[in-house]
Amino acid sequence: GENVEQHPSTLSVQEGDSAVIKCTYSDSASNYFPWYKQELGKGPQLIIDIRSNVGEKKDQRIAVTLNKTAKHFSLHITETQPEDSAVYFCAATAQKLVFGQGTRLTINP
């Protein structure tokens, strides 16, 4: 079955800097890659997703890149703000969503 590895487990950046979270997956049949943000006391919320026929997708300060050959995908957050502090999860699916272990992102003012 699918296995998703996510790094780093914790990330601390200065406000205004960029943050990058990386994930690798094992199943070459996976073709949908969502990213979720979980704030304290809340459930995960979808922030961006990418399908396997696309290499990059951007939504304002958030971008995701996908390298199908290498089986890895990354989340990029630019001009970070305090409200970006949260736990971020990547996921991959061919049949069922499989989640990474999560990254706790802290934005320091």
Add this chain to the structure above:
Amino acid sequence: DVKVTQSSRYLVKRTGEKVFLECVQDMDHENMFWYRQDPGLGLRLIYFSYDVKMKEKGDIPEGYSVSREKKERFSLILESASTNQTSMYLCASSSRQGLFQPQHFGDGTRLSIL
């Protein structure tokens, strides 16, 4: 906006009790899911359902069962609760339309088994 509501935010039960976690969604979604979330392990799929009265095992179904008698409601049952089932439980739903529909999550039930 899709709303997924989990009946309890916090729940404390004793070992051996039968525990019911309830989840309701208001968007007429066909698919519903139960996950547990543990630090360092991410979200792991327990059970899912693609239709009323239909259920499929996820990656960690042992010790759990589910019920889907109505489209909007998906219940997770711990037949005889054990301390290793202390965790955060998350319910999610998605539309069947299209291959890659995002899952919408509730805010979770933090369950403690004493």
